[in-house]
Amino acid sequence: MKSRTKVALERHELEPLVREVLGTKNSVRRVEELTEGMFNAAYALELEDGASVVLKVAPPPELPLLTYERNLMRTEVEFYEHAAREKVCPVPRVLAHDFSRKRIGRDFFLMERLRGTPLTTAKKRLSKADQVRIQTELGELVGRLRTLRGRFFGYLQPDTGLQAGTWREAFLAMVAALLQDAERFAVKLPLPARELLALFQAGATVLEQVTEPVLTHFDLWEGNVFVHTVDGAARIEAFIDGERAFWGDPLAEFASTALFRDPEHETDFLRGYQAATGTPLVFTREVRHRLNLYRAYLYLIMVLEGAPRGYSGLKALLIRQYCRMKLRNELELLASR
Template identity: 85%
Template sequence: MHSRTKVALKREELALLVRDVLGSQRSVRRVDELTEGMFNAAYALELEDGASVVLKVAPPPELPLLTYERDLMRTEVEFYEHAAKEKVCPVPRVLAHDFSRTRIGRDFFFMERLRGTPLTRAKNQLTTGERARIQTELGELVGRLRTIRGRFFGYLQPDTGLQAGTWREAFLAMVAALLQDAERFAVKLPMPARDVLALFQSGAKVLERVEEPTLTHFDLWEGNVFVHRVEGAARIEAFIDGERAFWGDPLAELASTALFRDPEQETDFLRGYQAATGSPLVFTEEVRHRLNLYRAYLYLIMVLEGVPRGYSGLKAMAIRQYCRMKLRGELKLLASR
């Protein structure tokens, strides 16, 4: 799908950035645009010295975006830096970044190019046992990720204005911002925005159990989990696209690791999660309620984001309708609680 946030660079501009940032003696041999992501422009660059890197370029800052998407690329780099420093999960190595907007008027960064492929494609080449092992490893890594703690709750970038001292306050601010975005972009929701907010607010007491801000990726669907074979064994190579990361409830991770599925049925994932955390994840009514809130929030993002990005065509329409249906179901469940 086309996205208006993916504003392309010319080959000469790419070559200039490589020389300017990675070294004056380095030149580009080959350029391949990476089309799977839907927010940033991305290019796989093969350099004359044999190195292979990825360049990601943010949208122009003047483009209208969702509130939480302000300085989104900076969140991705910060997620990688936290994960690499704490060594809890594999992420691509960031080679250089420039957030000054003095070179091309946009944020950009270079990172190493991964060798593997997204799990969405890799799983077709895996045996049943290998798929189970990957899910167990995913659970282990997600369980380890929850050990990274922050100083506040909410999105990482201060310009979003979506930070607070408690998770309840931060999460409700995040929801309110999305609903304001829905009105700003004239996106039709399953019910009026004020009624949606009331459902989130009525269930927010369960969020008070979350007392420590934990780094949460919140977009670990199979497309953002890279898999690579090492000595014949399929392993998770890296987590990518940490753009939606926030400091919050680690339980929210399950809204994306089990996207459109029931996390209670993900037995291999839960086995790995227990191995990493030392205790099983028990799906109490409170846990189910929190997951209900996080799924509703994620589906709300997915219903909204295609409008400012200008998604069009039958595929985009089908995805939006499906996400609206899933959102309606989660809101109905919240109402029943």
């Protein structure tokens, strides 16, 4: 999908950038723009020595963005580094990054190119046994992410201003920032911002159950789970695009792993999750309430993000309408609670 945040680099800009940052004399043999992502410009590069790498380039820093999107690429790299260091889940290996903005005026980083394909594509050719294995493995890896603990709640980058000492305070600040963004970008919401915020605040007591900040990817839909076949069996190769990550409630992960679905029905995923955590997830009234809050928050992001990115066309319109409907449903559920 086209987005004004995906500002392209020319071929003559790519080659010296890659050689300098990687410290190699290899020239770039082939360049392929990767169009699946919706925020950063991305390129698959084949070097003269046969190495395949991916270059991701952030939007210009002066471009108006949602509040949580400030320095978003730095969050993605930090997520990869945390996950790789603690070996809790597979992620692409980061080869180099430059956040000085001295070379091209923007953040960028290079990572290894994965061999597999997104689960959105791969599942069309997976056997039933492979699909069960992938969902069980996904649950296990998400369960293992719970072991990564932080020092504060909220988004990783301090420039967002969305960090706090409690999850309730951080989450409500995250919601309030999105509502301010909606006003800034003139996005119409299902309810006035004041009423919408009141719905989140009314149920925020349930967030006090969360006392430890856990690294949460919050964008683990099937497009960000890469699958690769090894010895005839499909396995998860890596989680990608950790740019929405925050320190918060690990339960929030279920809003994206079961995107537009009911996580209570994801039996294979839940079996893997239980294997990793040691205890079954019981969907109590409080757990469902927290999931309700996180789904509403995610759908709010999805309704808003097209405005600064300048999404257009029929596909963008249909996605926006669908997300507005899902947001409205979650808000009605919050009101009933």
